[in-house]
Amino acid sequence: MIGLPAAGDGVVHAVFVALGIAAGIAVFAWEVRRRGLxxxxLWIIAGTCLAFGAIGSRVGTWWQQVDPSANDTLAQWWMDGNRSVLAGLVGAWIGVHVGKLITRYSPSTGDLFAPAVALAIGIGRIGCLLTELPGHPTGGDWGIILTPEHAAALGGPAGVGLHPTYLYEALFQIAAFAVLWRMRDRMRRPGELFVAYVAAYALFRFLVEFARANSTRNRNRA
Incomplete structure (x- = not known):
């Protein structure tokens, strides 16, 4: 049994997101320096990447209903809407290209960002693990077991083992970071490291999606 110590605590989640971003920036800076760039x-591009990633994670899933009037206003969604890692990644990718367009920087930057992104998400997912509804029941006596108070706050079942899907992702991202770090000088073409990471992450998310569960009481971090 794995306990859940801080269900719904936005401060805990924000701290781990901040730690993840700080670690990602540090890895990016290390790679820029190591490669003699x-x-x-590159720092303008990194800035637009972060800015568009933050915006994307907040508003990338805003359009929920076909009828525009049935959706929350953008202001409401920004404050209390679903925050999606996948939408954030799309936003960050757009931000990189916006930064390149602004600065007229043409070389590939994907290999600089890939390890940094993996480490940042891996640390950030620990915050999700501590504060969000973990996943569907495991069918066994293992997993995260919610107390009645946690279950009420997150809209999940109490007293049964739930798949720790955020732990799965944290472990995947940390493992991906280790592999990317090891392989970062072995790829034949610029940008292949980032492509390999995105492909692996897409496959992982497809597989783990069957175990994920969305909270009915709190907006989850998708």
Whole structure:
């Protein structure tokens, strides 16, 4: 049994997201320096990547209903809407290209971002593990077991083992970071490291999606 110590605590989640971003920036800075890339435009690109990623994670899933009037306003969604990692990744990808367009920087940057993104998401998912509805019941006596108070707050069942899907993802991302870090100088073409990471993450998310559960009481981090 794995306990859930801080259900619904936005501060805990925000702390781990901040730690993940800080770790990602540190890895990005290390790679820029290690590769001898003395070009300040890379930091502008990193900035637009972060900005568009943050916006994407907040508003990327805003349009929920076909009827526009049935959707929350953007202001409401920004404050209390679903925050999606996948939408954030799309936003970050757009942000990189916006930054390149602004700075007229043409070389591939994917290999710089891939390890940083994996580590950032891996740390951030620990915050999700501690504060969000974990997943569907495991069918066994293992997993995360919610107390009645946690179950009421998150809209999940109490007293049964639930798949720790955020732990699965944290472990995947940390493992991906280790592999990407090891392989970062072995790819034949620029950008292949990022493509390999995205492909692996897409496959993982498809498989783990069957075990995930969305809270009916709190907006989950998809």
């Amino acid at each position: 003395h070009d300040d435009r």
